[in-house]
Amino acid sequence: TYFGCALDLKLNMEGIRELYLTSNSNNHMLNTILIALMDQLTGSRYVELVIRFPNILAGALYLFVLYRMYVGKHINGIVYYTLVSCYFLNEFFSLARGYGLAVCFLTICLCLYLLWKESGFQKILYPCLIMVCYMLACMANTICLLMAPALGLLCLINLIRSKTLGR
Numbered sequence: 001t002y003f004g005c006a007l008d009l010k011l012n013m014e015g016i017r018e019l020y021l022t023s024n025s026n027n028h029m030l031n032t033i034l035i036a037l038m039d040q041l042t043g044s045r046y047v048e049l050v051i052r053f054p055n056i057l058a059g060a061l062y063l064f065v066l067y068r069m070y071v072g073k074h075i076n077g078i079v080y081y082t083l084v085s086c087y088f089l090n091e092f093f094s095l096a097r098g099y100g101l102a103v104c105f106l107t108i109c110l111c112l113y114l115l116w117k118e119s120g121f122q123k124i125l126y127p128c129l130i131m132v133c134y135m136l137a138c139m140a141n142t143i144c145l146l147m148a149p150a151l152g153l154l155c156l157i158n159l160i161r162s163k164t165l166g167r
Contacts, residue, residue, distance in 0.1 A: 007036075027141060058105075062089075109134050
């Protein structure tokens with residue numbers, strides 16, 4: 001990702017478009033863009049911490065969101081400790097690929113869904129935030145697109161049931 005795509009990526013619309021069109025084997029677009037951004041902001045080339053920083057930051061956000069959900073009694077201790085101590089999930093946050101970003105954004109989607117459910121599906125802000133986080137997850141790893149029909153249908157059904165859609 002770093003040598004093939006992020007190292008010389010031009011961070012403008014034409015550069016992003018070219019990345020999208022020419023790197024068909026790279027399905028971690030958001031991670032590539034964030035690595036290029038970190039590389040250009042720091043001026044540090046080939047520094048491993050800079051290359052992995054987007055995923056390290058996603059790991060910190062993941063832990064923060066889970067902690068807030070646990071403290072707010074939205075998830076129980078077993079779920080919290082299982083997700084926090086899962087070796088495979090934690091390893092995603094150390095890689096310089098988009099897996100950690102995707103896990104972070106999908107976890108945020110699920111937490112937002114829990115909060116939306118607790119509000120009785122009344123607050124329209126939650127499905128909007130869910131879709132934004134979901135789009136970021138898909139940009140981080142395109143395999144997340146497989147969840148699109150289920151997530152969209154779930155949100156649509158809950159919007160219709162709560163009569164929030166027509167307001």
